[in-house]
Amino acid sequence: MLKIVTIINDLMEKNRIKSYLAKAKNELPEFEFELSKEFEDYRHALNFLYQDEPIDILIIEDFNRDNFEGLDFIMLAAKEFPESSLILTYSASKELDLSSYKITNLAAILSKSSGYKNFKNIILFTLLKHQAKNAKIMAEQQKLTDYRTIIDHTHDAIFLLEIDCDNNFYYKRINETHYNLTGLKAENVIGKTTAEIFGEAVAAQMEENYQRCVEQKRKINYTEEIEFPGGKRVFQTALYPVIKQGEVKEIVGASKDITELESWQAELEYFKQRDKLTGLYNEEYFNNYLPKVIELKNLPLVVIVIDIVGFNLLNKLFSTTQANSILEQTAAIAADLSRENEVAARVSSNQFALVLKKRSIREFKVIMAELKARLAAVKIAGIPIDFAVVGEVKLAKLPAAKKFYANLMDKLKLEKYNYRHTANSRFCQGVLESIAASKYKLIGHGPKLIERATMFAAHFELNRSEKEKFILLAKYHDIGKLGLDQNILKKGDLLTALEWEEYQHHIERSANFISHFYDLTDIFQLVYHHHEYYDGSGYPDCLQGIKIPYLNRIFSILDFYDAVSSNIFYPFLQGRYFFAELNKQQIAGELKKYQGSIFDPRLVDKFVEKVLPEI
Known part of the structure; x- marks a missing residue:
């Protein structure tokens, strides 16, 4: 019984060929043949063809699937299944040029527009050809082809060693992958000993493992590094003894190339340590x-x-x-x-x-x-x-x-x-010197900030402890502005919502700086709350009224006064900024404007009436 397999993706074409085969079987009763299998894609067909008994006739449609066309499959089938007769069906609208293809078992090319008579003649010719063949020989040849295909297309370098009576190891056969990985051609390897191929030193290393396989009469595994014409390679090798009459006569070797894996592992080990x-x-x-x-x-x-x-x-x-x-x-x-x-x-x-x-x-x-x-x-x-x-x-x-x-x-x-004391910290002293050298412009203030803080302490009758804290507050409150984008501090225009949010973060940065030094512990809360507003609309904690520390309520006036009297860009509120030096009358007007919202009303009155005229 001759077997036919179709590999056709087009449903109409599939049904046409199937009906033609059924009709031909009725009209050609002297021939025994059957449609064994139908496939719609090459991959499943290949799986079947490699695993099943040899197929006599393959009817293949020229279609494209995953960049693999019918001609590609025909070429593959011509190599892998030389005993199968190949029939290629194609669309009449497509031009086929097979002049550069050498396909010895291509029986016919069948246009999808051709009729049953043409199809019957092609099938008859192919059946006659196959009837003359010896099925047993064909099956054996197909098996040998399949084995060769499997061996040559594996990713492992496979080799067969023969052992003579003097315990010499000769290469009997290698697969295609062996050549691809090692650069050793079959004609330069087959029939030669390991010493003839690799030299005495390398051969001794290799034969030690071969001998171990012979003595133990079982599979052994090992890793080896060998210099080949194609370069130095690292292999994970498995040896399988072929035992005949109780003795190991041959060894089948399979070597997996792990050169890149070894390199990756070495690199990974390096980075694991670094x-x-x-x-x-x-x-x-x-x-x-x-x-x-x-x-x-x-x-x-x-x-x-x-x-x-x-x-x-x-x-x-x-x-x-x-x-x-x-x-x-x-x-x-x-x-x-x-x-x-x-x-x-x-x-x-x-x-x-x-x-x-x-x-x-x-x-x-x-x-x-x-x-x-x-x-x-x-x-x-x-x-x-x-x-x-x-x-x-x-x-x-x-x-x-x-x-x-x-x-x-x-x-x-x-x-x-x-170093947690400001006097011992080179970093703290460096920050203060940098700010002072800029005349306090780095933190958005004027050159008289500390002088004015001392003056405010006197006018508001602060005691010694309060005065020390107040001056330290003036010195450190805006130190977090060093971490701001300087374009924000120099913008000269309203800040965007994002810029204003970033600007507000200078409080946290300043507080973090203060928390680092144990001798500044007493002013941490003062620094953290120096932008609280009297009506509770300030930040970061929205403190209101007398819940805002007294020194902070005084300092908010100093902070404002120093900024607007120093001719610098001062982002006062998200919707308000100053960028020019104000006179005393203007300063008093602005303070009154925000009296009760930003500033403590009583302190504003005292400053405007008693302090401002004297400074």
């Missing part, structure tokens, strides 16, 4: 490394920890890009002071550590001095940074790594605490 921003070793690596490195052979061992004091403050006061630049500069200094076999690591968001092997106490002192000098030059927006730097030289095996590092961190805490 900090993404700075490129230094990360915290996890450092924590695993330190206990291992504290051994007698590495002594004396120097461990240094660097802490960027108040890094979170830098992040909030300045841009992320500027803060990250500080991290990168610090990392570069740490890396530069470590040798190739030593470790520089980022151990937390704002801390770095150095582990230096076999360094003397004298070297330690020199490194510490250089480190501190170079860190002193690191600045953000021209302002120096506070760095707490501590280090120890470990001369003996004890204490253990955990205790040793804990002692170092205790020293670091004390060192960091020292």
Whole structure:
């Protein structure tokens, strides 16, 4: 019984061919044939053809599916199923040029417009041809073709080794993938020993695994790296013994190319150990490394920890890009002071550590001095940074790594605490000097701000403690404006809703700055509430009336007075700004205008009637 399979996507064409086959079967009773299977796409057809018994006739429609056309399938079928006769059906409107195709088993080309008589003649001719063939031979040949197809189209490099009586290994066959991966042509491999192909040294390494397979008489797996004409490759290889009469006579090998995977794993391992921003070793690596490195052979061992004091403050006061630049500069200094076999690591968001092997106490002192000098030059927006730097030289095996590092961190805490006082903080002093150098323009004020604060303290009869807080409030209240887009502070026009929202955030930044220094604790609430309005419409907490601290109610008048008398851009409210110096009469008028809404009415009266005329 000859088998016919159709691969036709067009339903009308499918039904036409099916009816023609049924009619031909009735008219040609001397031939035994059947329509075994119908497919509408190439993929399912291929799955069937590879897995089923050989098919005698394939009737294929020339259609396009996933950029795969009938001619493509014909070419594939011509190669993979040479014993099958191929009949191609095509649309009469389509021009077919088969002059460049060599398809030996193409029986006929059938136009979709051709009639039954033409179809019958083609089927008759094809049936006669197939009747003359030996079905058993054809089936065996088809099997061999299928096996060859499977082997040649796998992604693994497959090879067959033959073993002679002297235990020499000869290559008997390789598949197409083997050539593609190794660059070794079949004619240069088949019949040769591993030594003849790869040389004695590489052959010895390879034959050790082959011999293991022979001795154990079972499948073995291993990874190998071999230099081929196509380049160095890394393979995961499996060897399968072919046992005949109790002896291993042949070995089938399958090698999966894992060169790129090995490279990816090496790269992944590198990045698992590294900090993404700075490129230094990360915290996890450092924590695993330190206990291992504290051994007698590495002594004396120097461990240094660097802490960027108040890094979170830098992040909030300045841009992320500027803060990250500080991290990168610090990392570069740490890396530069470590040798190739030593470790520089980022151990937390704002801390770095150095582990230096076999360094003397004298070297330690020199490194510490250089480190501190170079860190002193690191600045953000021209302002120096506070760095707490501590280090120890470990001369003996004890204490253990955990205790040793804990002692170092205790020293670091004390060192960091020292910078929490404004007088000891290079960063705080740098900020104040930068503001003063700008004559307070950096924070949207005039050059007489502190002088006027002192004067207000006197006129409003503040006691000593209140006066100190009031002057500190004047000095620090708008320090958060350093983190604003300077285009907002210089706009000279009404702020947009987004700009006004951003402008209001300077309060939070100022309060964050204050909270960092323990000697400024007393003015935290004053700084945080210096934009509360008397009628409760201010920010951030909408405090109203006497719930607003007394010093804040006085300061709101000073804040306004200093801004409008200094000829600077002053975004007073979202819908109101000043950009020119006002005279006393105008200032009094504006204060009266907002008396009871923005400002404390009693304090406005006192200022306008008693203070303003005298200043």
